[in-house]
Structures are given as C-alpha cells and as structure tokens.
Amino acid sequence: MLNYDIVVIGGGPAGMAAALKAKECGVDSILILERAETLGGILEQCIHTGFGLHYFGEELSGPEYADRFISLVNEKNIEYKTDTMALEITENNVVYAVNKTDGLLEIQAKAIILAMGCRERPRGALNIAGTRASGVMSAGTAQKYVNIDGYMPGKKVVILGSGDIGLIMARRMTLEGAEVKCVCELMPYSSGLTRNIVQCLDDFNIPLYLSCTVIDIHGKGRIEGVTIADVDENRRPIKGTERYIECDTLLLSVGLIPENELTRAVGIQLDPITSGAVVDEYRETSHKGVFACGNVLHVHDLVDYVTLESQTAGEGAANYVLGKSSEAEYIETKGVNGVRYIVPQKVNIKNEGDIKLYFRVGQVYKNARIVVKYNGEEIISRKRPRLAPGEMEDVLIKNDMLKNFAQGGKIEISVEV
Amino acid sequence: MKYDVAIVGAGVIGSLIARELSRYNIRIALVEKCNDMAMGTSKANSAIVHAGFDAKPGSLKAKLNVEGTALMPELCKKLSVPFKPVGSLVVAFSDEETNTLKELLERGKINGVPGLEIYDSDKLHDVEPNINDEAKAALWAPSAGIVCPYELTIAAVENAVVNGVDFIRNFEVKSIEYSDGEFSVSDGKETINTNYIINAAGVYCDEIASLIGDTSIHTIPRKGEYMLCDKSVGKLANHTIFQCPSKMGKGILVTPTVDGNLLLGPSALDIEDKNDVSTTSETLSEILEIAKKSVPSLTTREVITSFAGLRAHCSKNDFIIEPSEKNDKFINVAGIESPGLSSAPAIALYVKGIILSKINAEIKSDFIEEREEPVRFRHMTNDERKALIEKNPAYGRIICRCETITEGEILDAIHAPAGARDVDGVKRRTRAGMGRCQGGFCGSKVVELLAKELGVEINKITKCGGNSKILYERTK
DSSP states (O other): OEEEEEEEEOOSHHHHHHHHHHHHTTOOOEEEEOSSSSTTGGGGGOOSEEESTTTTSSOEEHHHHHHHHHHHHHHTTOEEESSOEEEEEOTTOEEEEEETTTEEEEEEEEEEEEOOOEEEOOGGGGTOEEOOOBSEEEHHHHHHIIIIIOBOSOSEEEEEOOOHHHHHHHHHHHHTTOEEEEEEESSSSOSSOHHHIIIIIGGGTOOEEESEEEEEEEOSSBOOEEEEEEBOTTSOBOTTOOEEEEOSEEEEOOOEEEOOHHHHHTTOOBOTTTSSBOOOTTOBOSSTTEEEOGGGTSOOSOHHHHHHHHHHHHHHHHHHHTTOOOOOOEEEEEEOTTEEEEESSEEETTOSSOEEEEEEESSOEEEEEEEEEETTEEEEEEEEEEEOTTSOEEEEEOHHHHTTOOTTOEEEEEEEO | OEEEEEEEOOSHHHHHHHHHHTTBSSOEEEEOSSSSSSOSGGGSSOOEEOOSOSSOTTSHHHHHHHHHHHHHHHHHHHTTOOEEOOOEEEEEOSHHHHHHHHHHHHHHHHHTOTTOEEEEHHHHHHHOTTSOTTOOEEEEETTOEEEOHHHHHHHHHHHHHHTTOEEEOSOOOOEEEEETTEEEEEOSSOEEEEEEEEEOOGGGHHHHHHTTTOOOOOEEEEEEEEEEEOGGGGGGOSSEEEEOOBTTBSOOEEEEOTTSOEEEEOOOEEOSOTTOOOBOHHHHHHHHHHHHHHOTTOOGGGEEEEEEEEEEEETTOSOEEEEOSSOTTEEEEEOOOTTHHHHHHHHHHHHHHHHHTTSOOOBOTTOOOOOOOOOOGGGSOHHHHHHHHHHOGGGGSEEETTTTEEHHHHHHHHHSTTOOOSHHHHHHHHOTTOSTTTTTTTHHHHHHHHHHHHTSOGGGOBSSSTTOBOOOSBOO
C-alpha cells in the first residue's frame, strides 16, 4: 500500500492546477494518476489557439497551455504516473489503479481530487436511424486521428451538433483539404462559443443549419450520405424538409458527459443536471476529503475557468489535509427560471473569502438581467446584453454579504427579461 | 485444397456444426463471406434461449428447441461462453391473453418443456417488481436463459479451428460445380473442392442452394430492430419478459443480457434486401412504446445503441434441415429463424447425424472439447489482477475505460485462433467499445493495436471488413 496526502485522478488541466495549488498551500505528498501516455489531457490534441486569454492574458494553443502546467508540475517535483488508470476509490479514500510497470496499485490518500474530465455523447444516445457504417465518429475522435495520428478520417464531412469541438473540427478538416458540407444543430441556437462560430464556420463559408438534425445514415460499409431534416419546436423532424447530403464522414458534437463512474461507484451524491458531483465552494463532494474539479464536475466552456476552479479545489484539499478547514454552516444554491444549474451547489457561510457562483442558462437571452435572491429577496442584479447556453456565467458573492446569511438559507439565481 | 465437408456460413449454426464435426478425422472448411464470424443474424438477435413452448408440436422447431435449450448450459460451460439461466415470463394484460398463456402452457407440455407454471399477478410482481401494474398473469418458463450469441459463435469457431477446421474468411461463394462426385466451390478468385456441402448461409441459404439448381428454398429476410440500454438500468428486468405472441413472432421483449445491459426488441418487418440492417426512427420509438407496456419506467435516456438483424424466415415456417433434392451430398440447413439460437446445439448434432450416415468418419482421440477461457479483467478480484499483470504487463494497461478492457485482452483477441481482424471483431471478442462511450476513446487505440499486430498501416484497418475503412491518407 502506498500513502499520499493527496491523490489527484486525472492529469489534464484540472488535475495539474489542483495539484500545483495544493503544493503551493503546503502539501508535499501528492500523486497525480493519468490514464493517457502524457500529462495534459484533451488539450494535447487541441492544437488550435484560443486558450489562456483569461488566465495568462495571451492566446495559446492547447498543448502550449498544457505545457505551462506540465513544466510547473516537473519543476515543483509533483509525482505523477501516466498510462495509469484508476479503477476504484473506496469509502476510506483508498485508490486502486493499474499500469504496466507497477501492476495493481493500492494507494491510501488523505484527500482525493477527482479530475477525470468528460467524454463525448455517442451516436447511440441520439438514436439516429440508419446503417452502422464506418465513418461515424465523435468530433473528438476525429480530432485525435487528424492532430495526433496524422490521418484523415474522411473527405466529405457533415457535422451534427455545434458544440465547440464540432466547430473546431469543421475548420480543421477544411484546412486539411476536406469539404465540410454543413453543421446541423438540433436546437435553435448553437451550444458553441460565438467566437468559434465566426472563426470556424463563417470564415470558411460553412453553413450552420439551426433546428435541423440528421435523421438517417446511409451506406453499407462506409457511410455514403445522410438525410437531414428541419425540426419543429418539439425537436421532431418536419415532414417534407428531408434532404439527402452525400458524405463519407459524419462527425458528432452533441454534448459532453462528465466521466463520473468512479464517483458514482463510491456513492458520492451527483447533480442530475450537471452529471457531476454536488459540491461546496471548495469543490468538496458529499464524501469527506474527496474533491472534484474541471469537466468532471460540470462541463466548462473555457479551460481558463477549469484552471481557476481546480485551484480552488486544490486549496480545499490542502486545507483538509492540513486540518485548516473552517467550521461549516451551509446555504444552498439553486438555479431557477432559465438558470439550469449552479456550481457550487452549497456554500459555507463561515468561509472568509468571496464566493464565485458559476452557472449556465437554458436558452439564448438578449438584454436580460441576472438576478440573485437570498431567501426570496433580491441581493444582486446584473444586466447582460446576451446570455447563451454555450457560455458559462458567474456572479460574485462578496464576503460581507455572505456574513449576513444564515445556515439553511437559499440563494437562487434567475434570468429576468 | 480438398475437403470432406465445406460449411457455407460462419454463423452460430455453421460454426457449431463445424465444431461438432471436428470431433472426427475429416477435413473441414468453414467458409464465410465476411471478414469475421457471426456477422449476420448471429450478431443481432434477442440473445435468448427459449424454453420451447412456442413452436407447433411435432415440428422440427419444437423438437430441436427443447433439445437445444437442454444442451446449452453445458455447451456454454465447455466453450467458456457466458450463459445465465434467468428463465422467461410471457405476460398477459387481459383475460383473453391469460387464455393464450394456458394454450402456451399446454403446447409447452406437449413439446416437453420442463417446469412451466402460470404465475398470478401477485407472484409476477413479486419476481419482477418493475413490471406494469396492469399485468394480470404470466407464463413462467424456468429452462429459458440468456446467452451471448456472437460469443458463442466465436468460441465455436475458435474451438473448431483448434481441432483442425480451416476457417476461410472473405470467401463469398459465387459458384458451385459438381462433377465426379465432388463439388468445386469458388468465390470467383479461388476454388476449394469438397465432397459435401452444408448450406448454413442464413438469409442467403436460398441463393447458395440455387447455385446447384435447388430452388425449393425461399428465404424472406424479416428485419428486427433492437435498442440496447446502459448497464445502469440492467436490473429493470430479472427475466426475459415477453408479451403474448402474434403471427409475426414473439413480439417485443425486454430482457437482461449476459453482460448486464437491458435489451429491447425486436420489431418484425418482412423486407426484400438481405443486406438491409438499417434502423428507422419510427420503429425504434414504436419498440420503446411497446416495451414500456411491460416495463413502464423505461426511457430513451438510457439507450446506448440500436441495431437491426435479419431472421431467415422461410414460408414453410419450420427449419429445413435435409439433403437437397438436387444433390444428396448438399445439405440444406435453412429457415433457421427463432428459435434458431436456442436450437443451435441440437441442430449441430442433427446435421452431424446426417453427415455420419453418409461418411465413414472416425472419432479423433485428441479432440479438444473445451475452449480456454479468455482473460476477463473486469470480472477478476484485485488479487487475481495483481498476479495477472505480474505475469504479463499488457494486462496492466486499460484501453477501454467504460468496460475496463486491457491491452492484453485485445492482443489475445487478435492472436486467438480465428482471431479478430477489424475493430468490430475486437469489440465482439473483448467488449472494447461496447460501453457508454461506444468507442469514442478506445476506438483509435484499438485501430493502432490491430495495425501493429497485423503489420499494416493504420489506414488499412476497417470497422468490419470490406469497404468499412476508418481512415484515409495521411494529413498534409
């Protein structure tokens, strides 16, 4: 049995930022477990730029952004094991993991930070009819083939879903010589960042069909085409709008799902909306000493925010290990009226700092107000020219405000138009 | 190459026949038009072992179903294939349907089905808590079970190959000549010679038979679509749950699978195209609606994939297992629709009987009856895992995160007798890519491993043979 103060599961941007922060806070015995061959997580295949604008104030590619943290992890002598898969965490914070060199690892941790990231929703979850031809894959899989392996997964491409990876891949495939015929989005708005729609579709004259979906996949061996159709307000295909589009590739960018298998198996409470753990402001889960951050907690729009959140979790884990946790009196947070969820779901009012609440809205709003209420009473109101589901929002609850709250209280955030 | 017997079609029927005949000192070829075994009906069906009360008494279906079902547990044990004796329930929602249950019970008794019993509503809800409150009664059949049909097929071929059978892939039989008491079977490029042919070509049985001028068989592909749900809802059904049967089949069932998922289906639609295994959104929503009549808490949220298979329906409505009228050295094994999987072990014995009545075959003294159990890391205890990785570190690297499948298991699948040659072949042998992400993460790693082990460039690896390529040329 190995012993560490903190075991971090996942060596992507979340895991690395959390580990570095915990180290900075005075914890020396830290181990990062990473299932891929290198640290860096999904950033390693995101060779486009746009990372780091908020955190570093400069525009970096994914590998560059990751490399800044990898260098720090090495510099600070934080231990990590790559090609290592965590199989199980137990009630007593023991982590079981495997790799080729150590075999089966049994690691006793004082605190665990969950930073496993997320995965893409597959075709099956959409129930698209048609054949099971090859050439239907998630946008992230295609991204790996192109950027890491150096092979083209197809030449004539239809993309279903306008999530950010789909948008990025529309541009990437075009630059590599493929013809991207269109991006179909089931919803009346894109779930991707506005800047990606401009830079990845508009700049390349790739049409984005809103309220439109793929209803049939054709082709026996390799995919030969898809039938697309417009959908009504209930997202049902409208008869008569079907059209056939010839293609040899269908990329899916239809949502991300936090990878919470380990979390669920140990019985940690999950939020049905985020599909991540229910956490407090330090991102501690319902299981003492287990923290969660990054896309395993809720899917973020920008990695910069993943970094910030993970530093919070790292600090929380360090405080826990060092016995510095303050006494706890919780209030609840809840998204209502257009706000789908809030992270954290609960806040300790004894906390001595300001608290940032992150949330997402359920549809596009123009000239709306974000209203924060405490026990039904408006305490903050902020004007926003535009709110979209693809972009994470936040509000800051100042500590002097927090001090006025009482245990069992409730913060609600809503959109008012 | 000269064979005593050539079996056309490596589905569960052809493969079990090959294994059964490999007990004897005869030269056997198992020819398959696809890149792998179990590529037709055998990979896309309900994966259940029927008790045997459906078929008409006196029919070949009735006889072979009951016999096959009785043989299945032992066979699966020998071939290290998962089989679970979960039993089945036919649920009645009205008095009329309750009467149907009584008819099925009587028919089952005549067919020799053991242990049939009618459960009242209380007993039914007791054993199947998620069943619709409106269910009135059910026919309980304890001898029914669930099995993984492609795993059974793969295991049968592996065992047959270990016992000397030649498994010939990508050989689509295009012509059969008969002269001097011998068949020449050709795919247009290569020819094999054989004394006997066993036609186990599933929905293509009629086309293969017509190559010797036998036009007595007419196969109608009857399409069945299915939905597979995540393991998180695998416990919604404890047994295979049928609704009352209709003319088109046994209706939509809800059943656990041996891997712990939940399977809904099949629809039944007679079609023309024997290649058409596409699904339609209308049918899939219909399946869900009907399945919800049995288990109301089902939703689309848990569906991880859908697929379709074709049953080889023949107008005769019974299995056709006999020498052709055109040539008695050509044995048709046709019309093997449901309960074909359940009957398969008995069909293999039945066909063996026909062959042995014609050939003087000696039993082999060195026949290996058991197939070595593949490593299944996910089912092991941590101590077993520790010991395994110490012996071979490849078992310490997880490739498929959702199903916890190791590199070692994938290498085993590729290097097995009649091993995997494509991504779907690895998936069926190991479950890599069958989990909730459906190969999103591990797909590219499986492609890499296949390319490395088979010594080809990664853009030569296919999803399932033929033109199902995955990658094109290198990027710029």
